[in-house]
Amino acid sequence: MANEKKIDCVLLGLLSHEELTGYEIKKRMDTTLNFFWSASYGSIYPALNDLVNRGLATKREDTNSKRNKQIYTITENGRDYLKKWLSLPVEKDELRYETLLKLFFGSESGEEQALIHIEAFEKKIQEALPYLLHAETILNKVLNEDAAHKYYLLTVEFGIKTYQTYLEWCREAKKLLAGG
Amino acid sequence: MANEKKIDCVLLGLLSHEELTGYEIKKRMDTTLNFFWSASYGSIYPALNDLVNRGLATKREDTNSKRNKQIYTITENGRDYLKKWLSLPVEKDELRYETLLKLFFGSESGEEQALIHIEAFEKKIQEALPYLLHAETILNKVLNEDAAHKYYLLTVEFGIKTYQTYLEWCREAKKLLAGG
DNA sequence: AGCTTAATATATCAGATTGATATATTATAC
DNA sequence: GTATAATATATCAATCTGATATATTAAGCT
Secondary structure, rough: OOOOHHHHHHHHHHHOOOOOOOHHHHHHHHHHHHOOOOOOOHHHHHHHHHHHHHEEEEEEEEEOOOOOOOOEEEEHHHHHHHHHHHOOOOEEEEEEHHHHHHHHHHOOOHHHHHHHHHHHHHHHHHHHHHHHHHHHHHHOOOOOOOOOOOOOOHHHHHHHHOOOHHHHHHHHHHHHHHHO | OOOOOOOHHHHHHHOOOOEOOOHHHHHHHHHOOOOOOOOOOOHHHHHHHHHOOOOEEEEEOOOOOOOOEEEEEOOOHHHHHHHHHHOOOOOEEEEEHHHOOOOOOHHHOHHHHHHHHHHHHHHHHHHHHHHHHHHHHHHHHHOOOHHHHHHHHHHHHHHHHHHHHHHHHHHHHHHHHHHO
């Protein structure tokens, strides 16, 4: 019970809003959930089939489209399963930053190398932040149109605040490197 | 080349400072690296044996101790391998927060549930932050004793800044939840 | 001394996940 | 007309986690 596969819960969560194909699910994850969760096709497609086998979702072919398109819909059992998982305590929040790992061992490779990693990190964050700020603007406009928007905004605010802090840290880290 | 196993690099990084047993490595990771990297015994022990087979580390039994204790030492090849990895660009920085995932789907379970997850997160961070602040104090004192300390401090400052931001977000998130 | 619990120490494995690769069709741009 | 990008699904080796098993030694208590 405590060990529901995370991928199942993400899929059901996304399907709880709307019917989706595996491909669309992957796209949603790569845009909206990207900064705090990710999944690969190698886990999405098998998990979707598994959801159907367990009666948590149904699958139908899209007859409108000429493509080989499987549309997945959440069932009542699926909705119950999702709600149950949402009510359980969080098992794990994990940050896994290779940048910090390389920095931690920085004395083996020297200041120049460390600086390169900090600046690459800084650039990556600077590029990602505008998307979050844009999402914030949109969500604030449509906040009252859907109860879900408030919860999306909550996660976006998390991203904005932490990314801004990352950029602050980059500036201070560069100073510490140079002056220490 | 671009795909060195991360576990190998962490092990070599830790061994580059001092000789260690698998158990000691796990302890170091659970304390020092914990907030930005983690590894399980199931990856540590096989990887250590693998490092020995590839000539990147040597293994010897501790004859002083009565225990079944294997001490691992980095070789010159191991040091080269580590340096090479440190010079390569970072492949992936990943944040995987189940708390944000559950919050994102919060409209399915309601405000009370969301509040519970935020407060559990807040508590976890409040408990972890003092350890980072303590590490900061210590490292600032011994900063000039070892070139590596500056790099440790860099990662600790990252942790402190982001954790403080997390706590700030928790307060605002609770307000947004209640008032929205 | 004797007993219990915590800490030290290594090993293994099922299950979950990634990242890469393969394959094919349809829409878009030039 | 044709090259390229986007849509769509599937599969698999390699990796890693979390759990479990096993055993020894140190520390605390009475």
